[in-house]
Amino acid sequence: MLELSESYNIAKQMRDILKDKIVSEVVVLQSPHKFTWIWGEKDSFEELLEGKQVTGANSYGGIIELELEDVRVTFADGAYPRYYDNPKKFPKKSQLLILFDDDTSVGVSVQMYGFIGIFKEGTCKEGYYFGSKAKVSPLSDAFTYEYFKQVYEQSKGKKVSAKAFLGTEQRFPGIGNGTLQDILYQAGLHPRCDMESLSEEEFHRLYTCTYDIVRQMCEEGGRDIEKDLLGNQGGYQTWLSKKTVWTPCTKCGYELRKGSYLGGTIYYCEHCQRE
Template sequence: MIEVPESYVLVKQINQVLKGKVIKHAEANHSPHAFAWYTGNIDEYQEKLFGKTITSADVHGGTVRIRAEDVVMIISTPIRFHRESEKLPQKHQLYIQFEDSTSITCAVQMWGCMFCFNENDPEGIPQNYVINNNNPSPLEDMFDEEYFKTLLKKEKLSSLSAKAFLTTEQRITGLANGSAQDILWNAKIHPKRKMSTLSEDELKEMYKSLKSVVTDMMVQGGRDTERDLFGNPGGYKTVLSKKTVGKPCPICNTIIRKEAYLGGSIYYCPSCQKL
């Protein structure tokens, strides 16, 4: 899936490059993937999209929402733009070609949705499309400290870790494991710390770090572990990621560690983020 910083980057680029292009061909599930999700009959994607003009794109619940007139695409996977002479990737789960012979492809990383539906057809609109529409992302003004406190009140904090609070159940729209690493490092909170052990000051630091780190990631064109619409890595240099494990922490020079946790990986500095 893509995370909220990259979704904003992709939306900006889509509005600059794809807006006004007319769809000539659409194909879903070219390379079947167990965790690729679609809406309705995938064989009807061509019928739904043929001849439609890309009118706009925006961020929806941490995903990318592309409007082609009255048809909406909700995409939570990386999106790649291809020029006319460019070779397409061998594997992809969504392919859209435009009349000028440029195209985009989507390829699932772990899991992802590529919904396509007509907004005038209530029966075809996914239920979670409506639900997620009301949840602000960390990059929106509505996601202020008071809103953050309402999220804390909804949880059984005694059993929830800092990582679980930030990344599970999509309680924070568009946030997942990749972005959470630097958020927690910046707040000096270990990913395994129970939320019930955090002081008011630490919770305040978590909120401030969440807002500032995600904003930095977006402003700098996404993280250096991800790629934009044109295949370029983002300009934000991750402190904790697969690129930095085994290297010294930029603050204290302690070696950054990696561990398996909650079905994924955590990266942390054992000195700056004490358990």
């Protein structure tokens, strides 16, 4: 799934690789996928995009936004964009294929579920999109300890676990179930840990780990369990993921475990992360 570090790096690659390319053709839902959701009127996609020039790209939380003059193309969750520099490599099945006039393309084959949007700038009304753009990014200078505390204060009065605090209700767009595993591991907190039980020292450590780890993931090209625009694996080596489960914890040597919680898989060390 696209999370903050993947979106950040893919948007950067798009600026480097796609800038100034001109769209020659658009193919939408060449291969239907029942868990692909569309933002915008799909019957107008060709009219909106054909002949447009790529002018930039940005990321907002876990959303990638490709800019083509006054049109925006967005990718979220499992809607991974992939760049192809040879027509022989173009995907035969895709949910979106944008072809450029230099015989290159960007294709999207949705993994599990995903969102694809094509719309005129300023016309998208989706709450998920607005939430991702409006909230303070962990990469921003405005992501201070005071801001982190303020977000938590808005959750007071409700029982909130560490996983729920970091990864739900768009409190921190782009921090999903993958990114938060390493944050909680380094903070010494189990995903089920009740936020109300944290001491001031533990809460500050959680903020510091969030700040540092998200930046490290971005600097190293995304997580090693995900791929970039060119199909290359990210350079950040995850501490807790499907790659490390059942291996010895690097801190204590005990076996890393996995379980299910809040609709997703969690990874943890029962000795180093307190509940």
